[in-house]
Structure formats: C-alpha cells, structure tokens
Amino acid sequence: METNVVTKQKDKVKVKKPKNYKVVMYNDDYTTMEFVINILVSVFNKKLIEAEKIMLDVHEKGRGVAGIYSYDIAITKVGTAMSMAKEQGFPFKLTVEEA
Template sequence: METNIATKQKEKIKVKKPKLYKVIMYNDDYTTMEFVIEILMVIFNKNQIEAEKIMLDVHKKGKGLAGIYSYDIAMTKVTTAMSLAKENGFPFKLTVEEA
C-alpha cells in the first residue's frame, strides 16, 4: 500500500520593523511654557516631570525631543498639537524627522 505524504515547506516571512521618527519641538517667543507642558502631557503622554524637562530643553536649547514614534503616530501627534496651538493663537512649531 502506497501513501502520498505531502510535505509543506515553511516560508520564512521577514517582517521589517517600521522606521521610527523623532518629533522635535522648537522654541519661539510667544508660545507659553504652560502650553508646551500641557501639549506634552495631553498629546505626548508625558508626566509632569518629563514634560517640564522637555519644555526647559526647548526653552534653553531652542528645541527638544517630544518623542519617537512610527511615522503615522508622529504625524498625528504633530498635526493635533499644531492645531491646538493655532486655536490658542500660538505659532508653535514641531517637525518630524527620521530617527
């Protein structure tokens, strides 16, 4: 008695991790420190201490790192933050760059 045994070949699928992107905040002479801290806590999920440290980097060094995310998340956070800034009359600037 003959049996036909089929063997399956396993294909190795390589899944690339998505590239990560930095969200950079820039200092200006109009956006308040309180607003920057609020944005960092509400949109970027930072605690009070982290938010104050990043805000001070922005204030003293001219820019600060708000976080590192996948592209879509980074762009959503930037768009949301800049919309809130515009609604509040601030010229707040953020950019996204490859990490």
C-alpha cells in the same frame, strides 16, 4: 526514460521593523511654557516632571524631543498639537524626523 524533479523553494518573507520617528518641538518667542507643558502632557502623554524637562530643553537649547513613534502616530500627534496651538494663537512649530 528521464525524470525531471521540480522542487519548490519557499520564498522567505522578511518583515522589517517599522522605522521610528522623533517629534521635535522648536522654541519661539510667543508660545508659553505652560502651553508647551500642556501639549506634552495631553498629546504626548508625558508625566509633568518629564514635560517640564522637555520644555526646558526647548526653551534653553532651541529644540527638544517630545517623543519617538512610528510615522503615522508621530504625524497624528504633530497635527493635534499644531491644531491646538493654532486655536490658541501660538506659532508653535513641531517637525517629524527619522530617529
């Protein structure tokens, strides 16, 4: 008599850490420096000193990183900031890029 033994292998589930995305702000000739600082403080929760440094990067280099977040948070912050810019009549541009 032959006996067959069946063994079950446990499937290993690999949980990947979510990718990070950076929110990039772009310089334009119309959006004020004060507005950019306000966005950085109110939407991106930056301290004033850090907000001023990022704003200067945007102004001098043409772009600056507002922060690095999970995709959903990055998209939400961009939407909030662009809505605020639209309300104020600024053509402020932000994008989300994989970090």
